Amino acid sequence: MISEPTYLAARMVSGTISNHFAYHLETADCAGKCNLAPQPELQCIEAVIDVAFWASLRREEGHSPKISLALLPPEKAKQPLMFKHRLRLTPHNLTKLGPAVEKAGIHLGVWHDEKGMYVWGSVLNLPGICFVLEVIEPGLLVVKHSRADGFGKFINVAILKGDEIKIVNERRLGMGDSPALVASLLGMPLPDSQDDAVNVLIELAGAMREHGRGGLVLVVPANSYAWHDSIVHPISYPIVPAYCGISDLMKEDISERSKPSWREALTRAIDTVGGFTAVDGATVITHEYDMLAFGVKVTRSKNSMPAQEILMTEPVEDSTGALIHPAQNGGTRHLAAAQFVNDQRDSLALVASQDGHFTIFSWSSQLDRVHAHRIDALLL
Template identity: 45%
Template sequence: MASSSYQAAHLASPRIEQHFSDLIAQAGAKGESGFAKAPSTGVIEEIINAAFWASLRKEEGHSPRISIAFLSPQQAEQPLLFGKTLPLTVSALTKLAPGIERAGIHLGVWEQNGELFIWGTVLKIPNYCFVLDVSEPGLIVIKHRRLQGFGKYTNIAVLKGDEIKMLNKDCGRLQECPALVTALLDIHAPCSFNDGVNVQIQLAVSMRAHRHGALLLVVPPQSDDWKQSVVHPLQYPVYPSFDALHLLLTSDTAMHNDQFWQLSLRNEIENIAGLTAIDGATVMSSQHHLYAFGCKIVRKAKAETIEKVLFVEPVLGSKPTQKFIYELGGTRHLAAAQFIADHPQALAMVASQDGHFTIFNWSAQQQMVQAYRIDSLLM
């Protein structure tokens, strides 16, 4: 192990251990089975410590990108077993990183006789399995596989330098919280590939990944009201509307477990998410019909100019706070907030070039726009 300890690992580990213990205990009480063993506080601290110091090193000029899963080889499905186990050290992680940096590959780590060791790699892991991801130097994300195994993993904590963010499920229980946010917090999570909220999550992940900045407006189907808030003529109209994603999602459900159907779905999500990188807003219906991209958003005629939003970040210690819109970001955030104020039935998704991601929706109870900062949920 590294000679010096990462202080954030020591501080966060007890809370992470408690989360996994509670999660698995609740699952067992409901009669669920097939889930992984919860790691101890010491195990969590040791894994975080090794991953953090490894993330600051370089191998052949590249910073390590690592995903570690805590499970035994017996719990893994079709694991790739090393001929001999390796100690969990900074040096071992740095050397192995180039071979496991692709998405979906986890380095298997287990404990024996009080020592942690690396036993191989695995693609499929049990429900609620502890996973640690390193995607950039000094950034550690703790997550677990969802119970049904569909879609993005559920994030538990984000550690960046000396900053610790423990995610707060209670934010997802606030009135009028967007379904996308509650799903990311694993509250009433989508359980199928063709769930519309699950598709929105995958779109958000892809939009954030391209790092160009993006604005996606999700509007009610069979309504042209959104056109009152865009500059005409449209620069990039789509006519007739592009329905490939809609057709995939409404196809025979028997096809949805087919790997070729799933690949087609991912490709169409990447296709639409790619268009959001073009300057302006992309407009799509809640039934996944693509109407236009590169749209310039303007205030609806006779509508009031929005100044403040209710800002919510789903992390412990953060409370809903009214903020001026310019405190959140630039023109994309202003355009998104104004659009939602003018079209309360819509949803706006904004990705910033710096990695921030914000969901805007309307709160009838608060009579104002809500802004949920969710990049901690998308990492």
């Protein structure tokens, strides 16, 4: 018997989430994908969100819980850790179990029987399109799912913060051109040659957000010095020779990339670059991820005009694009990013704010202006 939810947002959002999973599971099945999770029932979605919300408001030995719940039966899990006795899915039990599963990639397994919802153990490897609910902080929940092929960052479906609900609109990349990074975060298929490259930028975005100091990364073409026209000289901290830790690993063949040691080395290299983004100024990398400089000051190119108007979009339901002055978008990093992309139109700019917001600036040839993609809802 599943109890009625007392967190109103759980009921409001569960139908949309249920439809999302039904669509994606059917699509993946028709595409011949194997090892897919079962369709989560609407009542179960409501119950998991409801219990997780109330658990998020509790504290255990002074700490708020950070929990990831995977909705699947134990027989669908690969090498699960099984409890001898099932535990009822309650805020109390989730709070007690929270400290054991705080590390990324560990999920509590949740399923149901005629008596109601229960926690059966923990799991590391999930089947495709598996319902996952993460408790990020008190009152902040993210519903997401694993990708159909099992690799890459999970796809965010909905973000709930108290009574505020954001439903990710995966069929609307935004007006104008959208970078591959945004498409990947929305779960859109990319050519195989782009998948690994996009994942590097996603991991770098995570590293930028993690240090909490804010940061600006300029992604410029390799073997080009045009970007020098848009920065202040001399460069405070040039890297000579360029740091090639990421690019060297990306050149490894597929047999090496399948090894855990390769993934660990790539994470360390990305974290190295991400650490330097905490230094005041911009970090400059190439499209191949060679790090060229950090602490760079951006200025308007002498051959360009000030960026007067940008398009701001966020890929969530009921969000419309807004044409705004760059100064309305944020502080000095956002202004610098908008001006740099306005001048260097074959470049990208990634901006992490101290408040957790994250924006990608790219040039839209369709709209003939800078397009600012607000994607923090996709990175949680």
